Every structure is written in C-alpha cells, then in structure tokens.
Amino acid sequence: MNSIFTGQASNSQTIDSLTVIATIENIRWAGTGTSIYISLGPTLQLQRFCETASAGETIALSIDLNKMFGRKNITLLEIQGISFHQVGRETSFGADFLNGLTLGVAGTINSNEDDWALESVTLIANDIYSNTTFKHINKWLHAPSSHLDTVWSGQVLYTNWINSDKKPIDLNSQTYPVRWMPYIGDIMRWRSYDPSKIPGVGQLIGKLIGHQLSSGQSEKLESNTTTSSYTWVYTPEGSLIYRRWDKTNHAAYIRHSQLGSGRPVICAGEFKVIDHQLQSVISMVNDASGHYKPDGGACLRYVAEKFEALGISTEHTEWKWRDSAS
Template identity: 35%
Template structure:
C-alpha cells in the first residue's frame, strides 16, 4: 500500500467491508484485533516503525489502536504488527467522550428508586463529580475517564476507610465512583445513579491496592464484590462476566478476592456462571 515512508508521515486506506463480506452486516464491536503484514517486492523493502493506527467507522466512530511495543515493520511469515481493538476505546469521531455508559439487566429495586426520587438524586452520571468510566491499566496505574470533566484520570489505591462503587452496563462499560466511608451518607452516590436509573449486568464495590511483588509497584484490584442494595445482583451469576471484562481491559485479576453476599467465590464457581442476559 505504501513505499518509502518518511518520519511522521501517515497512510490513509479505505476498506469497504460491505464489498469484502457481501450480504453480511459488520458492526464495530465485531472488530476484535488488527494484524498488519508487510510483503516486500524484489526481496527488499524499507523497515518503518508503526506508532498507532486510527480506525474510523462510517465517519462516526474512531478508535486509536496502539501496538504492544509499536515494533518496526519488517517482512515476516506472519503478522508483523498486531493489537487488540477494545470496545471501550471507541469514541465519537468529533469527541473524546466514550460512546455509552448505560444499559440493561438487573433493575433498580422499587423502594430505593422511590428514595432517590424523593431526594432528587441525579440519574445522569455525566453530571456527577467524580463519576468515571474504567479504561484500563497504563504504566502500572489504573486509568479511568472522568465523565463530567471529560479527562482521563488515575484511580488511587484505597485504605481501610474507602473503596470504589461500580456498575457494569450491558454495553461493556464499567462506571465507578470513589466512596469515602467516613463522609456523610448524604454525599454517597448510589449505584442507581451510576447506572442512570436503568438495569445493569452487575454492581458492587472494589478496592485497589499496590502490588509490590514486581520490580516496580503496580496497582491492582484487591477485592471485588456484589454489594448493591439498589440492584441486588447475583454475584455468582454476574461477577464472572465482570472479571472477564476487566481482563479484556488489561487487568490482572488472578489475585483479586471475589466476594458475594453468600461468601467468597472461587474461579471454578465463576466459570460455571450462566451467560449474562
């Protein structure tokens, strides 16, 4: 597709998926990974370094795909550059805002919802200070996207006096809010507010702790549970799906303690959980 790249240059390529897959509909969340191959003519071709790839769908959605180490592109038997395409990295083309943060499965319980209405609590997560959408792990730090201020932030490790509350939406977004347990109960943001008042796949709390077992200190999830009085999810049925999503986002959950109202769960129990509705 291109020869003799110069430093800082780019290449624009249009791919007609309707032509490649006639009679089929291809959706953005069907795109799981990108693999690039370089074939040189006359047994020679310039080596060039790939920094990033922008995927643009229908001039509407954009995803910035980064290679694991952005290696030099050299002729090889298989792909010489590859990377995963994460759903949570998709954005509107003219905005840095994530595509969605609301969905359906466990409904808000009636009495808690009535209390929310009587207290005039906001069901717009993007209007609440500190509500974020989980992005992943970068440089050993857990990153999220602040929905109100529209900026990426790092989530700090917890102490014994705080935690994070979260909901998992059917579109794959994990919405989180820091919870200071010593603060007034009036300042507590309910799960129903994080879920925009709509049903969710799962909800609960998690904690972040530093992992000092590596050469460099890295943040990891120390505990996750299904403690939500507004949704009352069945952690045995839904926490396995949450862990799967966290792993897709780059989290190492192998040492994360998984708790439900019935006690701790092991990985065998989670692997037997039914699929999410």
C-alpha cells in the same frame, strides 16, 4: 482468569445455529487461491470455510455444531475460541533461479501467493446474538509450510455478545432491573441520576486509569485505605462506571443506581485498589447497592473480562459476592 465462574456455565443461553462471517481486506493481493478451514469447538474438528477468497469478499459459513462440539445444541459460553487453518503451496525452482544468490542447488520454497489479509470476523448465533470481538483484525496471514497450519486464532469474549437490540447479554440473556421503591425514594430526595453531573464519577478506560465524567479529566485511581473503596456498576453499554467512597461519611455516598443513571445494569458492587493493583472485587447488596438484585456472583464473569480487556490484571484479585438470601 475465569475459572471460579465456570460453574455457572449451565445458565448461559442455549443455541442451535451458529454462523461465522469473515471479511477479506479490500486491497490488492488480499485474497488467496487455497482452501481455508475453521475450528471452534473442543474436539479440534475442522470444517472447510472456503475454497478460495477474493479481496473485498465477505464469506459466511453455517457451522456444523454437531461436528465441532459433539452435539446439536450448545451454550454461548462454550464458544471460547476460533481459528483458521491453511495449507501453503510450494514453488519449485532451478539451480539458477536466484541468479547465483543461492548455493546453486535446485529445490522448493514456500510461496507467498497464498498470503491473505483478514479484516474482521463476526459470529451470529440463532440469528439473534452477535459477537464482534474480532471486528478489527486487519492482519496479513501466511501458511508457513505445505502442511495444514494454524494461520490465525483468537479468544471469543463472552462480554462481546449482544442481542438484536445491540445490548450486552448476561448469563440469562437479561440485565438486572432497578428496584423501584428505592428508586422512587431517591427521586423524592432529589438525588441526581445523571452521573456526568456528579463530582468524582468516572469511567474506567485503561490500566486503573479513569475518565472523570464531570470534568473530562483523566486520573489514575488511587489506592484505597481500610475505610474506603470504589463503588461501581457495569452498564449494558459495556462501561465500568465508578466513584471513590469514603465509608466514614455515609451521608456522602453515591448509590449504584445513580452511577447507572437509574437504568438497569449488568452488575454492581465495590472494588479495592491496593499498591496500584486490583485487590478485590465484590458484587453484593449493601448500603450502596441495595437498588439492584443480587445474582450470586454470576455477573462477575463479565466484570472480570472487562478488567482484563482494559489491561487490568485480575490474576491476584479476590472475588466475592453475596447471595440474595444473605
């Protein structure tokens, strides 16, 4: 999905410390008596996460970055996945163990004594940035054999990294500011900077499903024509705010700064929906987005992740952007 954006990875925030915090469900039998191992980096190296885990326990581990990633300093973009590993224990039984329900042959079975329930996982980088992609796991985990097996894994979403102010970060750990002169001009023209009061402004909440902010009604985004598109902003709170734009009526368009409540946003642009599919997404400065500085398309990484998180496939989506010099 994000292969076209990987060239911008060098701009990501560099870190030298990473802590993984896991919470075990506080329910009966949720702990485990065997060791759990963790892996994060591309080298597939393992680090012991804990020797045992008790129900309701919160376990924090400082990750050995040099072991996991091959060096002491990495970027947040390199933390793409996390997995837990465990060795299950076998229990011996006699021929009469199952009271005639077996073939009467002695042997071993895998024990479920080491099953455990994982509630959540949080990543903390440099004691500043946190990632809560896995804040609601709530899953029982089982080691299927007496060998080291992967019992849980997940993809770390870059868009879920936030700073100490609880705001999402971009590739340079900042948001893109509103240009003040157009903003002041809009105020003088009495433009509304409360998107909840602008007809047609909505928030994407699912598979091309939007929630109209003014009416509170849900809607399915209609396909665009050759003379229409949807203008959008991606806010620091992680919301995609949009409005359909009929380009034949230039006097009626709503500026991106109005969709973003006149505040800084992470990204702004247009997208098109054709035959109930997301055909194209563009990040650029034009008549409808002149209030935000362009970034050469770097911010589209977060937009792509957000669409996918909402269940909107971007497999066949065309991505475009315009540099500030364009």
